[in-house]
Amino acid sequence: MPFLPNTIGLITGKNSDAEKDVLENAKLRWPDVTFRVINTLVQGDKAANEVIAAIQELDADPAVDVIIIARGGGSFLDLMVFSDEALVRAVANAKTPIVSAIGHENDRPILDDVADLRASTPTDAAKRVVPDVQEERLKLEQLRQKNFLRIDGFITNQLAMLEQIISRPILANPYNFIEIHESEITQLTEQMHLQIENLLSREAMHIGHLKKQVQSLSPQSTLDRGYAVLRDLDGHVISDSKKVKSGQALKVRLAKGEIDVASK
DSSP: OOSSOSEEEEEEOTTOHHHHHHHHHHHHHOTTOOEEEEEOOOSSTTHHHHHHHHHHHHHTOTTEEEEEEEOOOOOTTGGGGGGOHHHHHHHHHOSSOEEEEOOOSSSOOTHHHHSSEEOSSHHHHHHHHSOOHHHHHHHHHHHHHHHHHHHHHHHHHHHHHHHHHHHSHHHHSHHHHHHHHHHHHHHHHHHHHHHHHHHHHHHHHHHHHHHHHHHHHSHHHHHHTTOOEEEETTSOBOOOGGGOOTTOEEEEEOSSOEEEEEOO
16 A cells, blocks of 8 residues: 555545445545545446446556545445456456445445455544654654654764863874884984994994004005015016126115115
């Protein structure tokens, strides 16, 4: 059954109490409800054909979302029309939902068994097909309040969470983290500079020692102490006097400069 039918088809007797009950109760529940009413005979030999024609007409109307067949009770013989085989088949074949509101508890017609919904009376049919606007507004208000409380609670929780996060020291002073590490970096930089200076000082001293060792082993150092190097004209060092011939031209390397000499 549709929640709020666009148009409700109503098949009932003309100016009958059933018609008034359905229309009045539906209007009380939803003032803007729309009906398409087809009045037919509801008893007698011609009634079944008229009701069948009304069902087919309303079922073919795309604006009609539900059809109510209503009668305000009656004797068993009066209700026989609603057990007519052709009428029952028409109800079963209809694509539009059909509500049976014959209003007789003791003698139920077959229509009650094939209809999509059975209402005990025409008034009950109106209540079951048309929602109560006041009840729906109350439901909407309750849902609105419930959603408001949920949203308010969610926002409150999120604000509390943000307050907790903001209250943390790291966020209370964001620069504190940088300042702490800046001090560490400064100390490390000073330590690094001191270590480099000490390393350079040690290496300078080591180089000085090596320089002195090299200078002490240098031939120039020996020459500076008064020694001389005797060589022949080919540059060969003379270390044995027996290898020098008489009158041989020689060169003497001093600490500063060279002199030419000849052996005797």
